[in-house]
Structure formats: structure tokens, C-alpha cells
Amino acid sequence: MTRVFARRATLRRSVRLLSDFRYEQTDPDIFYGALARDSLxxxxxxxAGATGEPLSGRIVLDVGGGPGYFADAFHGAGARYVPVEPDPTEMHAAGITVGDAIRGSGMALPVRSDSVDICFSSNVAEHVPEPWTMAEEMLRVTKPGGLMILSYTLWWGPFGGHETGPWHFLGGEYAARRYARKQGREPKNRFGVSLFDVGAADGLRWARSTSSGELLAAFPRYHPRWAWWMVRLPWLRELLVSNLVLVMRK
Incomplete structure (x- = not known):
């Protein structure tokens, strides 16, 4: 069911996204604009690969949707896009208004069960203390036969420490203290508070053991298709996969 997306997963796409990612802190409009298009x-x-159906008319719940950078992209495809964000500061950070936005925690979604066609989360699971509680909640609100798509950054990958990397390889607390000392301010992503050590093995273990859904696919989000084999190798995947996508059917 990944065949359709796999055609897009080229080295050229990987290089383009890597180039855009450098703007995350300095020009978030560039960074999130590129990520929105890729997420759509x-x-x-x-x-389409799982159901044979288009996105038009479907309800997409984005867990950790932030200020709504993804809204225009999903609305343009005809979907009803509903972001959920716990932090009101994040919701209003970019001055974007999304009519269906919900304030709430991903670990206790204020959404009724079996109500959305697709529950999606991009680069959020590493920021919550109980990511698999959030994943179960995502499955709960997904309609039977619908998809849950969870994409998250791996701790031992090159971007695991976010702005504190690559020093997170020496420990999250050390990396956070070093950043504060060098920059004169606390990092946005503070280890143990808003950034946690989560790996590929953790997600695969949960996805294969949960009774709430079926694992359809697991692959590196930003890698070209010919590098997807890395997910199959313990240890190596923790270092090289960078961002793991878990695709579940309710």
C-alpha cells in the first residue's frame, strides 16, 4: 500500500527537504510550508494506496497541529482538516486561523471514538512523555477501516536532539545545558520536559502488539525508497532512519 508514495520517495525529494529543514528556527514559513506539502x-x-479513495471529503485529524501551517494544503485537496494542539501559544504563533481547530492533549483527545477517516501526527510523539498512549488515542478516534499515520523523530538519529543536537548523543540533559550555556537561553525543546528519548524499536513493538489496529507499513519518512530497508535492521535503524512512519489500519 506504500507503492503510490514510494514513487515520490526519491533522492531529489530527500535533498530538497533537508535543505528546507535548515529554516526551522530562522524562517518557519519556509520550513513548515515544505513540510505541509510533503505531509499532504x-x-x-x-x-489512496490503502483504500483506493481520494482525500476529498475525508476528515483528517492532525494531532499536534500547532498553528495550522498544514491547513491550506489539506483544504486544497478537499479534505476537512482539524488540528488538535494543547498549547494555546503554539496555536496562535503564526497568526493563522483554522476554523475547526481544537485545543486538547494528544494523550486524551477531546474527540469521540470512530469519528475521523485519518488521524495523522507529524513530529509530535517525541515531544510527549507517553507517546504510545497518544498512539492508542489516535486509533480510538479513527473510524474502522480508516488510517492512523504516526511520523516521529528518532532520538538516536541525527535530528533526535533537535536544536541541541548533535550533543544529544552524549545525553539529553548535557545537550540542553550546553545549549543554554552557549546560546544564553533555554532550548525550545527541553529534554525530559518537551523532548523525550523515543526509538524505532519502541514504535514497532507497540504497533505489532496493540489490539486496536493493524500495522500496514513502517518506513523512513525522508529517505529515498531504496533506503527503506534500514527499518528492518535493529540498532542500525535507530541511527540512520531519522524519522519513522507507522501506518496503522483501525
């Missing part, structure tokens, strides 16, 4: 293509292709 990811969700659209996976949904």
Missing part, C-alpha cells in the same frame, strides 16, 4: 502527499498517497 504522504497522507494522500497512503490513503
Amino acid at each position: 502527499e504522504l497522507v494522500e498517497d497512503l490513503y
